[in-house]
Amino acid sequence: MYEIDTNISGTSKLTNVIIEHPNVLNVLEYFNIPLGLGDKTIAEVAKEHNIAPNTLEVVIKVYCRTIPAKILNKKEVHDLLMFLQTSHNNFKLVKIPELKSLIEAFSKEIPTEYGKMLVAFFDEYIQEIDEHFMYEDKKVFPYIANILHDKVTKNFKIREFERNHTDIGHKLLDLKNILIKYIPPSIVSEYRKQILHKLVNLERDLMYHTQLEDNILVPFVKNMESNIKNNK
Amino acid sequence: MMYKTIAIIEKSNIIKEGLTHLLKAHNVCLQIAKLDSMDDWFFVFKDEKPDLIIINPDRLKDADLDKMRLKIGISDKIPVIGLLYQYFDREIYNMFTSTIYITDTDDVVLNKLRSRQKKDQDAESSEKLTDREKAVLKLLLKGMSNKEVADKLVISPHTVITHRKNIVEKTGIRSLSGLAIYAILNNITDMDEISDL
Structure with missing residues (x-):
C-alpha cells in the first residue's frame, strides 16, 4: 500500500526521494541528471545542473503524486x-x-x-x-x-x-x-x-x-x- | 474485494492521519489519497478516479454535493461518505451516501465502509457479454456505423450506443481495434469478418 502524500521540498535529499518514489528516476533522465547524487538536496542538484530549483521541485512532486506549488516564473x-x-x-x-x-x-x-x-x-x-x-x-x-x-x-x-x-x-x-x-x-x-x-x-x-x-x-x-x- | 483508491478530503491532519491509520491497519484499500481541499483534486485524479470518497462537509464548496460530483466528473455510483465532527444542518449530511462520526468506534467505521462495499459489489454486473452485445460488437467490427448496426438488428441507434457503452464497461477496452483482439480471443468473430479499423 502506498500513500499519495509525502513531505517533499527543495531541502529533501534527492536520494531519499528516489528510494521512496522510483518514478523520479524518469525525471532525472529527462533533465539529464546523472546518478551518484550523494547527500545533495533537490535544490542543490537543480543549481548544479542549472535548472530552476522550483521547476525541479514541482516536477518531482508531480511524479511523486503530491501537490506542487502552482506559480512558476x-x-x-x-x-x-x-x-x-x-x-x-x-x-x-x-x-x-x-x-x-x-x-x-x-x-x-x-x-x-x-x-x-x-x-x-x-x-x-x-x-x-x-x-x-x-x-x-x-x-x-x-x-x-x-x-x-x-x-x-x-x-x-x-x-x-x-x-x-x-x-x-x-x-x-x-x-x-x-x-x-x-x-x-x-x-x-x-x-x-x-x-x-x-x-x-x-x-x-x-x-x-x-x-x-x-x-x-x-x-x-x-x-x-x-x-x-x-x-x- | 478491497477498494482500490479511497480519497480523504479533510483539513485536520490529526483526523486525516487517524483515519488513514485505521484504513491501513484493516486493509480496506490499496491506496489512500489525502487532500486538504477540493482545490487539489485534479492534481491527484485525472482519468482514474477513486472508488470511494470520504469528505468533511466543510470542504464542500457551497455545501453542494451534486455540484462537486459534476465538477470532478464522478458519477453517483461512487459513494461519498461524510466525515462528521462539527455541527452541520441535517440537510447537509443527508446528501451523503453514508456518514461516519469521529466518535464511532473502529468497528462501526469499518462496518459502514464494508457494508458499502458489499452493495457496490452487488451492483456490479456480470462481466460476460450478452448475446445481443456480441452481435452488436461483431457488426461494429465489420466496420458498420451505429446506424447501420441499428438497421441490421432492427433496434434504435440509441440502443446500439447503450450496448456499446456496456461492452466497453464490461471488457475494459475502449478502442475498436482493441475490441477486435478481444473478439478474436473470445471466439466472437473470425479474422476475415473484421474490416480494417
Whole structure:
C-alpha cells in the first residue's frame, strides 16, 4: 500500500526521494541528471545542473503524486518546457520503441493471427501518439516559447490546446486489459510480464507528463496571455 | 474485494492521519489519497478516479454535493461518505451516501465502509457479454456505423450506443481495434469478418 502524500521540498535529499518514489528516476533522465547524487538536496542538484530549483521541485512532486506549488516564473516555465520536450524525445526514441520490440518478440511466441493483431494495435497507438507529440512540438511549445518573450502569435491561443488535449492513455489501458485478462493462460511467455511492466511505467509517466502540461503549463500561459493583452 | 483508491478530503491532519491509520491497519484499500481541499483534486485524479470518497462537509464548496460530483466528473455510483465532527444542518449530511462520526468506534467505521462495499459489489454486473452485445460488437467490427448496426438488428441507434457503452464497461477496452483482439480471443468473430479499423 502506498500513500499519495509525502513531505517533499527543495531541502529533501534527492536520494531519499528516489528510494521512496522510483518514478523520479524518469525525471532525472529527462533533465539529464546523472546518478551518484550523494547527500545533495533537490535544490542543490537543480543549481548544479542549472535548472530552476522550483521547476525541479514541482516536477518531482508531480511524479511523486503530491501537490506542487502552482506559480512558476518565466525561467521556471522555460525549464519546464525543456523538460517536456526532452520527455517527448525520450518517449518517441526510447520508451515506445522498447515496448514495440517487446511486443514484436511476444507476437512471435503466440498464434500468428493474435500476434499480428497485437502488433497492428500497437502501431496504431504509435501513430496516434506521434501525432499528439508532433502537434505539441510544432505548434504548442513554440507558441509558449514566444510568449516567454512577451510575443503572442495571433493565430493560436492556449485554449485551442486545452480543447485538443485528448486523452492518449486509453489504448495503453486497452492493451493492459488484453494482456492481463484476455490472452489465455495457456499462452506462456516471459515477454507478457515484461511488456506489462513497461506499459505501466509508460502509462504513469505519460500521466505525470499530462498533469504538468494541464495543471502547471496551461494556467501559466493563460495568465501570460491576459497580461500581455492588458498591457497593450 | 478491497477498494482500490479511497480519497480523504479533510483539513485536520490529526483526523486525516487517524483515519488513514485505521484504513491501513484493516486493509480496506490499496491506496489512500489525502487532500486538504477540493482545490487539489485534479492534481491527484485525472482519468482514474477513486472508488470511494470520504469528505468533511466543510470542504464542500457551497455545501453542494451534486455540484462537486459534476465538477470532478464522478458519477453517483461512487459513494461519498461524510466525515462528521462539527455541527452541520441535517440537510447537509443527508446528501451523503453514508456518514461516519469521529466518535464511532473502529468497528462501526469499518462496518459502514464494508457494508458499502458489499452493495457496490452487488451492483456490479456480470462481466460476460450478452448475446445481443456480441452481435452488436461483431457488426461494429465489420466496420458498420451505429446506424447501420441499428438497421441490421432492427433496434434504435440509441440502443446500439447503450450496448456499446456496456461492452466497453464490461471488457475494459475502449478502442475498436482493441475490441477486435478481444473478439478474436473470445471466439466472437473470425479474422476475415473484421474490416480494417
